[in-house]
Amino acid sequence: MGLGSRAGLSAFVAFMVGVVTILSLLLGDNPALFGDQPGSDELARRLALPGDVLLRLVVIVVAVSIVIGIANLLFVHIGRLARRKFISAVLLASFGFTIYWYVTRQGDTSLLEAVQVPIESSLAALLFLSLALGGARVMRKRADIWGMLFVAVALVVLLGSLPLAELAPVKAWSDWLMSAPVSAGARALLLGIALGAVVAGVRALLGQDRAYRAYRG
Amino acid sequence: MSEEFNWLEYAEPEESAPELPQRSGRRRILPRLPSLPRPRLPRLPGKPRKPRMPRLPKLALLWRRRGEAALEQPSATDLLGGHDERSLDELDDRLLSLRERSVASSQPSADSRQALYDVDDVLVTPEILEKPGGVISAVALSKAQQQQVELLRDIVGGAPQADEPGGGRLFRSAPVFSLSAVPRVVGTGILLLMASLPFVSSDFSEGELPPSDFAEDRPGPTTVYNLLDNLSADDFVLIGFEYGPTSAGELDPIADLMLRHIVAQRAVPLIVSSNPIAIARAQNIIREINRSVASTELSLERGADYHILRYLPGGSLGLRELSENFADVVRVSAKGELTGLEFASLSEMSLIVLIAEYAEDMRNWAEQVISEADGARLLAATGYAAAPIAQVYADTMDGITGLVVGYRDAYTYGEKLELNFGELPQAQPEVEPALPETAPVSPVERAPATAQPPPTETAIPSATQLTTATPEPTVTSPPTATQLPTATATLETIRIVEVTSPQQVRIRRGPTTADDILQLARAGDSFEVTGANGDGSWYSIALSNGLEGWIAAFLVEERTVTVVEFQSGQASASANLSDERVFLWLESIVSLGKTRPRFYQSDSPVPGDELEYIWMRDRSREVPRLRAMTFGTLAATLLIAVGNVFYALAALRRRGRDAQSE
Numbered sequence: 042m043g044l045g046s047r048a049g050l051s052a053f054v055a056f057m058v059g060v061v062t063i064l065s066l067l068l069g070d071n072p073a074l075f076g077d078q079p080g081s082d083e084l085a086r087r088l089a090l091p092g093d094v095l096l097r098l099v100v101i102v103v104a105v106s107i108v109i110g111i112a113n114l115l116f117v118h119i120g121r122l123a124r125r126k127f128i129s130a131v132l133l134a135s136f137g138f139t140i141y142w143y144v145t146r147q148g149d150t151s152l153l154e155a156v157q158v159p160i161e162s163s164l165a166a167l168l169f170l171s172l173a174l175g176g177a178r179v180m181r182k183r184a185d186i187w188g189m190l191f192v193a194v195a196l197v198v199l200l201g202s203l204p205l206a207e208l209a210p211v212k213a214w215s216d217w218l219m220s221a222p223v224s225a226g227a228r229a230l231l232l233g234i235a236l237g238a239v240v241a242g243v244r245a246l247l248g249q250d251r252a253y254r255a256y257r258g
Numbered sequence: 259m260s261e262e263f264n265w266l267e268y269a270e271p272e273e274s275a276p277e278l279p280q281r282s283g284r285r286r287i288l289p290r291l292p293s294l295p296r297p298r299l300p301r302l303p304g305k306p307r308k309p310r311m312p313r314l315p316k317l318a319l320l321w322r323r324r325g326e327a328a329l330e331q332p333s334a335t336d337l338l339g340g341h342d343e344r345s346l347d348e349l350d351d352r353l354l355s356l357r358e359r360s361v362a363s364s365q366p367s368a369d370s371r372q373a374l375y376d377v378d379d380v381l382v383t384p385e386i387l388e389k390p391g392g393v394i395s396a397v398a399l400s401k402a403q404q405q406q407v408e409l410l411r412d413i414v415g416g417a418p419q420a421d422e423p424g425g426g427r428l429f430r431s432a433p434v435f436s437l438s439a440v441p442r443v444v445g446t447g448i449l450l451l452m453a454s455l456p457f458v459s460s461d462f463s464e465g466e467l468p469p470s471d472f473a474e475d476r477p478g479p480t481t482v483y484n485l486l487d488n489l490s491a492d493d494f495v496l497i498g499f500e501y502g503p504t505s506a507g508e509l510d511p512i513a514d515l516m517l518r519h520i521v522a523q524r525a526v527p528l529i530v531s532s533n534p535i536a537i538a539r540a541q542n543i544i545r546e547i548n549r550s551v552a553s554t555e556l557s558l559e560r561g562a563d564y565h566i567l568r569y570l571p572g573g574s575l576g577l578r579e580l581s582e583n584f585a586d587v588v589r590v591s592a593k594g595e596l597t598g599l600e601f602a603s604l605s606e607m608s609l610i611v612l613i614a615e616y617a618e619d620m621r622n623w624a625e626q627v628i629s630e631a632d633g634a635r636l637l638a639a640t641g642y643a644a645a646p647i648a649q650v651y652a653d654t655m656d657g658i659t660g661l662v663v664g665y666r667d668a669y670t671y672g673e674k675l676e677l678n679f680g681e682l683p684q685a686q687p688e689v690e691p692a693l694p695e696t697a698p699v700s701p702v703e704r705a706p707a708t709a710q711p712p713p714t715e716t717a718i719p720s721a722t723q724l725t726t727a728t729p730e731p732t733v734t735s736p737p738t739a740t741q742l743p744t745a746t747a748t749l750e751t752i753r754i755v756e757v758t759s760p761q762q763v764r765i766r767r768g769p770t771t772a773d774d775i776l777q778l779a780r781a782g783d784s785f786e787v788t789g790a791n792g793d794g795s796w797y798s799i800a801l802s803n804g805l806e807g808w809i810a811a812f813l814v815e816e817r818t819v820t821v822v823e824f825q826s827g828q829a830s831a832s833a834n835l836s837d838e839r840v841f842l843w844l845e846s847i848v849s850l851g852k853t854r855p856r857f858y859q860s861d862s863p864v865p866g867d868e869l870e871y872i873w874m875r876d877r878s879r880e881v882p883r884l885r886a887m888t889f890g891t892l893a894a895t896l897l898i899a900v901g902n903v904f905y906a907l908a909a910l911r912r913r914g915r916d917a918q919s920e
Contacts, residue, residue: 093582096575096578096579096582097579099572099575100570100572100575100576100579103572103573103575104572148541148593150538150542153539153542154542157503160503161502161503162503162504162506162507164504165505165507166507169449170449172894173445173449173893173894173898174442174445174897176897176901176902177897177900177901177902178441178901178902179898179902180901180902180905180906180909181908181909182409183409184905184906184910188902189906192898192899192902195898196895196898196899199894199895199898200895202891203465203888203891203895204465204468204666204884204888205464205465205466206466219646224650227646227649227650230647231650
């Protein structure tokens with residue numbers, strides 16, 4: 042079998058798996074489609090089976106891929122260790138120490154609380170400083186109507202979030218901004234995401250996006 | 259195509275081991291950028307050179323080779339082309355064709371070369387190639403793009419580009435301090451200072467605290483609270499922990515409170531997550547709850563009082579697995595042990611609670627979990643960042659019944675919980691059991707043990723006579739006398755004060771208004787009196803966190819509480835308090851030797867019944883934190899306003915100058 046035909050075969054398999062899964066989900070989850078005929082529930086259950094099996098296989102593959110990802114990470118940093126990359130040595134030592142700690146202390150996750158949570162929380166807190174300083178410099182390069190609008194909206198929302206009775210009128214504006222424009226934008230965003238997901242799914246099913254193939258056919 | 263430039267020859271030579279083949283089979287349209295020289299730190303004079311790394315054992319060498327291979331990211335075809343330990347006769351058709359492909363791709367054919375030349379002819383004109391630097395110098399941003407990059411870099415305070423002085427090098431010799439950094443340094447300092455002030459002194463208390471009940475125009479949080487409050491013993495609640503350490507500061511309080519609320523109803527939480535770190539976080543929150551119980555006998559037991567189920571890989575597919583194969587998922591815990599739980603479907607869950615960092619998680623749960631569970635209700639909690647989209651989901655999706663947002667809602671939830679469950683103790687150091695024989699009972703304030711039924715009114719000593727304090731919490735309010743069980747002994751009589759002021763009152767470190775504020779109290783809160791100042795204008799009271807505070811006498815009403823022991827060996831404090839919401843039982847302080855009482859709600863005050871119980875989390879830092887958020891937001895607002903006004907005026911001045919010059 043030639044290389045081109047193999048690529049076509051993989052695309053065909055992916056297409057068929059996708060179609061089977063969709064049909065299985067569509068028919069298996071809606072026994073009402075078969076009417077009130079006797080045995081319709083059993084038929085729906087049987088039709089749902091292929092989709093369920095395929096989806097469970099995907100979950101297993103994803104779980105295994107996590108293990109593969111960890112192994113790949115280790116291999117990469119072992120390779121970097123050979124190049125005397127100090128940070129890779131730190132990573133490998135941390136990896137080993139965390140495993141040792143977790144095993145010997147019977148599932149103690151205090152390292153998570155002592156290291157990872159403070160670091161990630163601190164990084165999230167730095168976002169506050171970055172955004173505040175960035176917001177203060179908007180008009181430095183963009184002193185136009187859009188810059189002013191941006192700053193004005195930011196100030197209204199910030200003032201509206203302050204728990205001060207004197208700012209009650211501003212809070213009303215802020216609430217309106219959050220409930221009308223922000224909500225409208227959020228809904229538009231969700232519509233866009235949904236449409237994008239449909240398009241991406243159809244492209245994958247039709248073989249236009251073939252991320253699963255091993256090489257270009 | 260210019261004769262002076264051949265992209266194939268220009269391609270950067272690989273640094274990998276020579277035995278590894280180069281990545282092939284990909285058409286390279288543009289030549290690779292030359293690699294930057296590796297920065298080296300200047301070696302200090304006299305400093306010994308780094309010792310050579312020890313030789314790696316054989317297995318490690320194999321790993322190293324694999325690591326190097328992974329680093330270079332060769333394809334399977336490349337790897338196969340580089341191997342020659344097997345003769346070609348041993349290879350099957352598939353491996354043979356792959357090897358042929360590898361060998362062929364390492365020697366570009368005339369067709370592929372021509373194809374790439376064609377591409378170069380299209381993309382790169384001879385004019386470009388004749389310029390110094392060729393293609394690389396031609397790949398440049400337009401003026402508008404450069405302005406956008408400059409704007410972004412200016413906003414985020416980015417590092418200089420490679421063509422700027424000192425740019426492009428990892429260890430550039432930039433000055434330690436630059437005048438251009440002054441605004442950023444000053445702004446950062448102001449923000450940090452303002453956000454830190456409430457933690458330094460309680461005088462910085464601007465802004466209103468969140469209310470003690472949810473606003474009527476937001477029914478979602480009230481629905482969440484009421485549904486959790488209506489749980490009954492042995493109900494099962496599925497809890498989705500879908501947040502990581504980044505959102506721990508914002509979502510930990512509400513997760514903690516919800517868990518306490520659930521276990522207070524003696525319902526059983528089943529914790530599950532598609533985020534492996536979130537499972538560890540849930541375990542730590544349970545551990546925090548157990549730390550607030552001094553006796554291990556009272557702590558939550560994994561596998562009985564709560565369950566942490568196995569990790570769900572695959573994101574939304576994992577959640578579908580949860581809903582479709584719920585019976586299988588609940589059989590195994592996160593530690594791989596059997597849980598012993600037998601459920602047929604998700605519909606057997608009384609409630610489903612989701613604590614999510616992202617709105618996407620809410621959508622996944624609503625689509626994959628709730629839609630598969632008939633009649634299930636999803637209660638959600640999320641942070642401010644996800645709130646705009648999460649609120650849309652909560653408003654439009656049928657399964658989502660209520661939504662709690664952010665730290666302020668968590669504070670209100672805690673307030674509501676405390677009010678409905680009474681004055682609850684916070685976590686405090688373990689103390690020895692207060693046995694009646696050894697308890698430091700003052701003859702003045704403690705009544706002798708008698709076999710009288712409760713309650714027993716005792717003469718109240720004067721405030722100045724009180725000198726001792728006992729660790730037992732005190733507040734009680736029996737609904738009716740007929741509901742009380744038969745008392746066997748009166749243990750002691752203690753004095754309490756109940757806050758009568760309709761406004762929140764301040765409990766201070768000393769008997770003056772100049773002393774620091776320790777905490778706030780509201781009408782109905784009660785505290786044990788441990789003493790008074792000379793003129794009786796201030797009471798010294800025992801706080802639930804073990805500290806001693808002072809409260810002004812005109813804000814409170816003094817009462818007497820009698821602690822009695824009942825036939826079942828349990829003790830209770832009772833008094834004629836006006837607060838009818840709360841009836842707290844002190845269980846087995848003496849007879850069972852427990853060091854910390856369990857607190858029950860007042861619905862069924864018969865000891866031994868299946869009563870609700872709860873231990874409250876330590877909320878002492880919540881008020882300073884809320885103040886810090888207020889001050890930080892205020893500082894950010896001022897900074898943004900002042901900064902932009904300054905820059906806008908500068909821009910106007912610059913434009914005026916430009917207009918004059920024209």
